[in-house]
Every structure is written in C-alpha cells, then in structure tokens.
Amino acid sequence: MRSAVEMSHLFLREALHPQAICVDATLGHGKDAQFFLEQGCRQVIAFEIQEDVLTDTVQRIADPRLEAYCQGHETMDAILSQKADAMIFNFGYCPQVESCVQTSWPTSLEAVQKGLQLLRKKGRMALVFYPHEQGQIEAERIEAFLRTLDPHDYWVIAFHPLNQSTSPYLVGVEKRKETS
Numbered sequence: 001m002r003s004a005v006e007m008s009h010l011f012l013r014e015a016l017h018p019q020a021i022c023v024d025a026t027l028g029h030g031k032d033a034q035f036f037l038e039q040g041c042r043q044v045i046a047f048e049i050q051e052d053v054l055t056d057t058v059q060r061i062a063d064p065r066l067e068a069y070c071q072g073h074e075t076m077d078a079i080l081s082q083k084a085d086a087m088i089f090n091f092g093y094c095p096q097v098e099s100c101v102q103t104s105w106p107t108s109l110e111a112v113q114k115g116l117q118l119l120r121k122k123g124r125m126a127l128v129f130y131p132h133e134q135g136q137i138e139a140e141r142i143e144a145f146l147r148t149l150d151p152h153d154y155w156v157i158a159f160h161p162l163n164q165s166t167s168p169y170l171v172g173v174e175k176r177k178e179t180s
C-alpha cells in the first residue's frame with residue numbers, strides 16, 4: 001500500500017508539465033520539492049518558517065529552479081506573480097529536527113484559501129494531514145472549509161484508511177473553473 005505522501009505525488013503528477021509552476025507550502029526536508037523537480041517543471045516556489053531547515057534543504061537540493069522563502073505559506077499571495085499548476089501542503093512537523101515547530105490551523109487555513117485562488121484551472125492541490133493531537137484540529141478545520149466549496153468550481157476527494165483514525169491521509173483538490 002502506498003503512503004499518503006506517495007499518493008499525493010501520484011495525484012499531483014497529472015497537473016505537471018515542463019512549464020509547470022509548483023508550490024511546496026511546507027518545504028521541510030524537501031521531499032515534495034524534489035518530487036516536483038524530478039518530474040520536470042519550470043519552477044518550485046517553497047515556503048518554510050525554520051531558517052536552518054530551509055538553508056539545509058536548499059543547499060542539498062541545489063537546483064536553480066527551487067526558489068525558497070523563509071516566511072509563512074499564508075503570505076504566498078505576496079510572492080506568486082502567476083497562477084500555479086500544482087501545490088502541496090504536507091502539514092505537521094519536520095521529522096529529525098529537534099525543534100517542534102509545526103503547522104497551525106489558522107495560518108494553514110488562510111494559506112489553503114489563498115492557494116486555491118492562486119491555482120490555475122485544472123491545477124491541483126494536495127493536502128497531507130496527520131490527524132493526531134494538534135493535527136486533528138487542523139484537519140477538521142480545513143476539511144470543514146473544503147466541504148463548503150462549490151462542486152462546480154472545485155473537485156475535492158479524500159483518500160484515507162477507514163479502519164485507522166490517526167493515520168496520515170490525503171485530500172486532493174482540482175480546480176474546475178478559472179477564478180480572477
């Protein structure tokens with residue numbers, strides 16, 4: 001069985017092409033950014049609030065197509081000058097990092113809302129949730145918002161195990177109509 005992260009990459013693959021603009025909203029160790037770069041895209045715009053984590057990842061990946069910002073993903077509307085083809089939010093905290101900095105629902109929700117506006121038609125957003133402790137509230141609040149989206153505008157799917165309530169899971173969104 002594939003993990004939620006692997007499923008998120010499968011989901012995003014269809015939105016990628018050599019000119020694609022991709023957003024990694026939570027850079028961390030860069031596995032998602034690396035996926036975009038390996039698949040072939042024009043640019044990956046990434047956000048990470050831990051400066052040391054960002055610096056390590058950018059130096060390790062060393063690809064000029066990766067443009068990383070040490071600021072919260074909720075500010076992405078100030079950075080993106082064009083619409084994105086693919087976007088990923090991998091919530092929670094970065095494993096193997098001593099600090100316990102993790103995403104928090106108010107800024108995550110704001111970023112998801114802005115991200116949807118910044119997606120192009122047929123663009124896809126993958127959200128990987130970790131529904132334990134703090135992550136559960138984050139998953140609930142963001143899911144509650146996604147349930148309100150007009151099905152004519154967005155197609156929203158969930159892929160999660162029915163018999164394990166705390167396992168990571170994927171929610172995928174595809175934009176069906178262009179928004180201004």
Ligand SMILES: C[S@@+](CC[C@H](N)C(=O)[O-])C[C@H]1O[C@@H](n2cnc3c(N)ncnc32)[C@H](O)[C@@H]1O
Nearest residue numbers: 026027028029030031032048072073094102103
């Ligand atoms: C689960 S990790 C990301 C994993 C990463 N995508 C990878 O492939 O390794 C979540 C990351 O989000 C970062 N983060 C937390 N709040 C953030 C925010 N508001 N904006 C951007 N990044 C944030 C954390 O510092 C952490 O490194």
